[in-house]
Amino acid sequence: METTLIILKPDAVQRGFVGRIVTRFEEKGLQLVGLKLTTIAKTTAETHYAPHKERPFYPGLVRFMTSGPVVVVALKGVGAIAIARNLMGATFGSKAAPGTIRGDFGVSNAYNLIHGSDSPEAAEKELGLFFKKEELLDWTPVSQEWTYDMTGPKPE
Numbered sequence: 001m002e003t004t005l006i007i008l009k010p011d012a013v014q015r016g017f018v019g020r021i022v023t024r025f026e027e028k029g030l031q032l033v034g035l036k037l038t039t040i041a042k043t044t045a046e047t048h049y050a051p052h053k054e055r056p057f058y059p060g061l062v063r064f065m066t067s068g069p070v071v072v073v074a075l076k077g078v079g080a081i082a083i084a085r086n087l088m089g090a091t092f093g094s095k096a097a098p099g100t101i102r103g104d105f106g107v108s109n110a111y112n113l114i115h116g117s118d119s120p121e122a123a124e125k126e127l128g129l130f131f132k133k134e135e136l137l138d139w140t141p142v143s144q145e146w147t148y149d150m151t152g153p154k155p156e
């Protein structure tokens, strides 16, 4: 099992899509292990997007991410990182495929509604940046044995 960090960006909160976006992940079978409404400090946004520091869009991106409330979500599942990225769709709203979150809810390339970790290393770093240890809950959904085949050595 893997845990990934999702951010519902300020545009998703302002446009009232929090419930519908979280529902996409729940419907898929990913497990909520962390969830909170918060605003991101400038230094946190800068750290989070440090890999993009030299890109022309970086200052605007940091401004955007700190411009209003966000919802940070931790999602757990087998292959959760890649599954969440697929549900999100391509980076630019103008190009993202219908059926994906970015494809269905937006047209903008910068205001693209959602962030998701892109690797296990990024997920670990990002979960640590946005959640305290005790905010990530260890629990087993009653639905788990019908979400996965749990009869073997590992969930399938």
Ligand code: UDP
Binding pocket: 052, 057, 061, 090, 091, 109, 110, 111, 112, 114, 115, 116, 118
């Ligand atoms: N972004 C932007 N302009 C660009 C590329 C990216 O405003 O030309 C923003 C956009 O919000 C994107 C974020 O920067 O989600 C991080 O970019 P990345 O390429 O890592 O895309 P992601 O991993 O979010 O799909």
Ligand code: MG
Binding pocket: 118
């Ligand atoms: Mg990225």
